Amino acid sequence: MKLEDCAILVLASGLSRRFGSANKLLANLSGRPLADHIAQWIETTPIGQKFVVVPHGEEMLAEIFTGRGFTILENSNPDAGQGASLAMGVKAITQTLSPAGIFVALADMPFVQPDTFLRLAATIGNANLAIATDAKRTIPPALFAKTLFPALIALTGDQGAKQILGAHGPIARLPVDAEQLRDIDTPTDLGAGK
Structure with a gap:
């Protein structure tokens, strides 16, 4: 499958409960907001269309992705969980595009x-x-x-x-x-593995 024939959907509307009250995706990682790292990596690929789901009203987060060429999809109900966020994003993409x-x-x-x-x-x-695995x-x-x-x-739901x-x-x-597959769930994770 050619990357140019595909779309990408980044999920960025989780509630980050384990991180505390701040939006973890705006936390500083190596001098930039956490979310900017994945956005930058994806920006360098030839993937055809780039989309991100962000919570309604998260303008700073949306600006990070807009600056990297993403189309913003606002999630008005992040409490519904990751599954609902994914469903919303795929539905929005397929209403206007027909990616491979x-x-x-x-x-x-x-x-x-x-x-x-x-x-x-x-x-x-x-x-x-096709999905990534680290053997665990x-x-x-x-x-x-x-x-x-x-x-x-x-x-x-949230699965x-x-x-x-x-x-x-x-x-x-x-x-x-x-x-590569390490995620950031808590403030301590920002410093792990450096």
Whole structure:
């Protein structure tokens, strides 16, 4: 699958309860907001269309992604969970575009490298889904083929795409270094691994 024929959806509307009262995606990581790291990596890829789901009213967060060429999708109900956020994003994308696949990435994963998206596209083959794994966990980033768009749009709750793993096979798993797949959940995580 060619990256140019795909869209990407970054999920950036989580509630970050373990981080405290501040929006973790605006926290400083190496001199820049946390969310800017994944946005920058994606900006350097040839992925055709770039989208991000942000909470309604989060203008500073939206500006980070707008500055990197993303289309903003506002989530007026972040409490509905990651699955609902993913469904909303995929529905919005497919109402105006017909991509061959949709990448899904999380804004709190600042260490994912651009070549991972290229490798996912090369890995998917005849599978419905290509997803990263560090041998312990199977987690985003992931690339969903068009056949899974209806299942993504039907998602609800906080489980994200985990609800459809295994139910709509086959799945291609891409080994990725664990450091790339490290996410930021607490203020302590910002300093870990430096």
